[in-house]
Amino acid sequence: MHLSRIKQPQRPSRLVGDAAAIGSRTLLISEQLCESVDLRAGERVLDVPCASGSAALAAARRFCQAVAVDVPEMLERARRRADAEGLEVAFLEGEAEDLPFPDGSFEVVLSAGDAMATPGQVGAVGELLRVGRPGGRIGIVAWVPDGYVGELFAAIGRQLPAPAGPEAPIPWGTHERLRELFGPEVAIIAPRRSFLWRFPSAEHQVEYFSSFHDPTVDALQALEPDAPRP
16 A cells, blocks of 8 residues: 655745645544554654654554654644644654764664655665664555556556656556665565555545645646646
8 A cells, every 4th residue: 555745846846735625534544553563561662754744653552662754844734633632742843865864773664655756766865765664664555556646647647747767656666666666685575565545536635635635736737727726
């Protein structure tokens, strides 16, 4: 099961659309991610990029020492959620390609979909490996290319220029690409799971995404260039 946030070449989509509104509908993904890596109370856990903080908050619910890294706009969203739930999470500004931590700082490193859309994927993976302790775990969520979201992004890509080749985000949803990125020394377990979008109707989902999901907004704008942005 694999989640993606598409970045425009120099503009992260989460700064324009409302990624928190989309993330609020996919909380189960982060909960399943934490269960998949078998989090244990007291472990030091990094969530990067944290987006609206779902994985970091899920780790904090398990009494882990959760640290969340992202850009200021998303950290503010995540911080408000942590305050509302009374959860302890440390929030630090940073980028996946240049993490502000010493080597081996975390038993567990998580990314509920956002690492796969970083501009420099090889550098981001190198950082995930660097800050994780030897023998630790890295848990990543990414949408598979032949699933619903993979097909959605393929449709969006027909209207917008998108990263291609090795920097494209969707191939993270394949075992082959994960092996290329993480190398032969990392044991890779990549179970495929299903996530159901429970919108009232297809029309409602289109309306919701066209309001809050920036790549969808941009694709619709490309189809109707004179239409105002919501």
